[in-house]
Amino acid sequence: MSAIGVAYLTYASTTAKTDTDAVLRDREINLEQTKFDASERERYEQNLLKIISGVLGKTEQERLIGIATLRTLYPDRAEEVLNTIASTTNEPKVKAALEVEAKTAKALAADPWVIIAGADNSFPDAQTELTKAGQAGLTAAVYHRNSTF
Numbered sequence: 690m691s692a693i694g695v696a697y698l699t700y701a702s703t704t705a706k707t708d709t710d711a712v713l714r715d716r717e718i719n720l721e722q723t724k725f726d727a728s729e730r731e732r733y734e735q736n737l738l739k740i741i742s743g744v745l746g747k748t749e750q751e752r753l754i755g756i757a758t759l760r761t762l763y764p765d766r767a768e769e770v771l772n773t774i775a776s777t778t779n780e781p782k783v784k785a786a787l788e789v790e791a792k793t794a795k796a797l798a799a800d801p802w803v804i805i806a807g808a809d810n811s812f813p814d815a816q817t818e819l820t821k822a823g824q825a826g827l828t829a830a831v832y833h834r835n836s837t838f
Contacts, residue, residue: 736762736763740755744774745774750812756771756790757834760794760832767797771788771794775788793830797830805832806818806822812831814838815838
């Protein structure tokens with residue numbers, strides 16, 4: 690009988706230790722996930738501050754770089770961010786432009802594929818190509834990358 694009692698106590702203590710270890714591992718994993726999520730959120734917020742300052746920049750190039758960065762890093766959030774920025778501005782032209790960019794961001798987020806049809810050294814040249822594409826019935830957008838549009 691005592692052998693059975695010893696075997697049971699050994700089993701019970703081993704099982705309890707195993708269960709406790711599993712619970713501790715789960716808690717550690719949850720804690721690490723929480724830390725990771727917080728780090729990601731902080732990185733997103735820091736990037737968003739830089740992006741918003743670019744979107745509201747003084748030059749057209751700063752604005753384009755800000756919008757392109759937003760679309761590239763956060764394609765699923767770009768529409769919401771641009772609409773939020775548009776809703777806070779008092780300048781009608783800026784608001785209208787941001788609303789157009791938000792609609793474009795929504796369309797681009799729905800279709801993640803991009804075909805680069807050309808590259809121009811200046812934004813006005815890229816706008817000319819964009820106009821031609823629109824006249825041809827194509828959906829097009831200008832991206833800024835490595836000093837080209």
